[in-house]
Amino acid sequence: MEYRTYSPLEVRRLIRKGEITTPTAGMCGGYAQANLVILPKELAYDFLLFAQRNPKACPILEVMDEGERMVRYMAGDGDIATDLPKYRVYEYGELTGEYTDIEKFWRPDFISFLIGCSFSFEEELLEANITVRHIEEQCNVPMYMTNIPCEKAGIFSGNVVVSMRPIPFKDVPRAVSVTAGMPKVHGAPIHIGSPEVIGIKRIDRPDFGDPVTIKEDEIPVFWPCGVTPQAALMASRPPFAITHAPGHMFITDVKNVELKF
Amino acid sequence: MEYRTYSPLEVRRLIRKGEITTPTAGMCGGYAQANLVILPKELAYDFLLFAQRNPKACPILEVMDEGERMVRYMAGDGDIATDLPKYRVYEYGELTGEYTDIEKFWRPDFISFLIGCSFSFEEELLEANITVRHIEEQCNVPMYMTNIPCEKAGIFSGNVVVSMRPIPFKDVPRAVSVTAGMPKVHGAPIHIGSPEVIGIKRIDRPDFGDPVTIKEDEIPVFWPCGVTPQAALMASRPPFAITHAPGHMFITDVKNVELKF
Known part of the structure; x- marks a missing residue:
């Protein structure tokens, strides 16, 4: 499979440059891939609480600081606004577009959630x-x-x-x-x-x-x-939200086996 | 040991009536006991995020809804404002008093966190x-x-x-x-x-x-x-916070063995 033996950093760089825009399944064998939800701060408490109460459906791997684009725990040099191959933007629960980066949408009150994925x-x-x-x-x-x-x-x-x-x-x-x-x-x-x-x-x-x-x-x-x-989020029709496009995940520097501990 | 064979509900009722004001170690054998932190809503996101990022030191068992006094998941008929034998009230990080109930302090913006305890x-x-x-x-x-x-x-x-x-x-x-x-x-x-x-x-x-x-x-x-x-919380000198008094825990209806899953 393409990019199977590449390192996560290599693939994230190619994604950042726009050279990969395809689904990430099979890339960087052994490394965990993550779902992404980005919300304005005012919705972040409810979402984090939803995750706390539904940990099996919504296992949080990392919650980024307000306005922060660089991933801190799950990857080195990972920019959450550019390093996924495809994003979805939602307004009031409606999909308004798919984009290969979201720099132009970025706001200082955004909080990004990386969520565990069954690929692992x-x-x-x-x-x-x-x-x-x-x-x-x-x-x-x-x-x-x-x-x-x-x-x-x-x-x-x-x-x-x-x-x-x-x-x-x-x-x-x-x-x-x-x-x-x-x-x-x-x-x-x-x-x-x-x-x-x-x-x-x-x-x-x-x-x-x-x-x-x-x-x-x-x-x-x-x-x-x-x-x-994602379904719970969209059903609540938040004014603004961004997610990964299905299958177009964030590839972390953390190996799947590390998620056992 | 006293109250070892009592049910959690029986002991919580005795605590609520003011008939037990002692540490809870050894009571209701087999049932989990929980640490308590109560904070105003404005601090709740940061505290929940602290727990998410430090899950081994701060394993959250339940986050109660804003203003809610009745425990939802960890106990039936458990009033968080009366059912612990002793509470500590802090203002700006300073202990201002110990109380056997906190009804008179209760505010509609309080959020209560029940946290796992090594007794289990x-x-x-x-x-x-x-x-x-x-x-x-x-x-x-x-x-x-x-x-x-x-x-x-x-x-x-x-x-x-x-x-x-x-x-x-x-x-x-x-x-x-x-x-x-x-x-x-x-x-x-x-x-x-x-x-x-x-x-x-x-x-x-x-x-x-x-x-x-x-x-x-x-x-x-x-x-x-x-x-x-608790140490991280107090070091930040929050205007108002309530915790259990050391050793005076909330006794849940959940058995220790259930915390394995």
Whole structure:
């Protein structure tokens, strides 16, 4: 895969120069990638509280200081306004545009949140010889709205969004164990088996992403998904917010294995 | 020990009636006890961010809604203004009084933080037949200022405060493992052995609590301590803050074992 063996710094530099504008899946093997949410300070407390109350759906890796563009903990020389390949800008909950950098939108009251991503635990599953179907089938992971309410925090509420991976019955305990060991990137599954129990009517019709094959010896396993905080955020129609474009993540200098501790 | 077999609700009722005003150590065996910090809303973001950046020293169990007195997640029928046996009120960082309830101080902009406490992992250590010296010697755990800086967050900064338990060499790996499994109550040690490496000059003269015996076959093991956020808080001299009085904790309805997940 392209850029798999590049260092995170090398890839961030290429992104900053505008030479990479594609999704980041598979780049910089072994390194954690992060979701991004940028909000004005006035919404930051409610969002941080939402994350605190819903840590499995919204595992915060770093909260940047007010107005700060340079990442402090998760990367060296990482500019949050230029180093992701694609951003989405929202006004009052409506997508108003996609951009390859957001320098022109930057405000001194912006607070940036880096949020753990399931890419990290998928790499661990593969290491453990557990199949990850959407990688096999080269499509996006299937994601579903559930009937499981998030814990409300200030203006933010909504239901948990889950991602689904079909796992062979024999591998389910190991899949639970491997992901439970990584609470900073969603952790253990939230549900195993019968989709209807958590309000999913059509497993073949995900609300986001692509459907994948579920084989006879497999059971669908559901993990809390990083789309949850984005959905809760947009439902509250904030005057202004910026996120990464789906799949176009911030590549950190932190290895996936470091997220176990 | 008195009240060991009482339920948390029973003990909270007795505290609310003013019939218990003593330290809570040993009460309601098996149930988690929590540190308390109450701050006006204007300081809450910085404090929550401090906790996010220093999760081992400041593991948040619950953040209550603005002005809310009734605990939502960690207990049923728990009134944060009456159900701790003793509170401390601080103005501009100075202790101005100790009270058995704080109803008369209550303000609609107060936000209450319940924070994990090492009582929870000590019970697990004892279950694993690992000695806890200050319990044996019936005194307070020794605590020390270190040279390890906390991650700064807004107005809050300071060094990590640690608690120390002498552990027999043969039990150290198990002690690390047992406590690492409880990240919501400080988790694994931050340092093992040579106190001077983390800036502690006199192990026999703790900055807080009482000195304990270290035997020949033992090594001092240091855990991040809940005094850390209190020290950082007070150093910033907030106009108004309320905490529990040392040892006079909030007894939750959540069992220590539940804090493993």
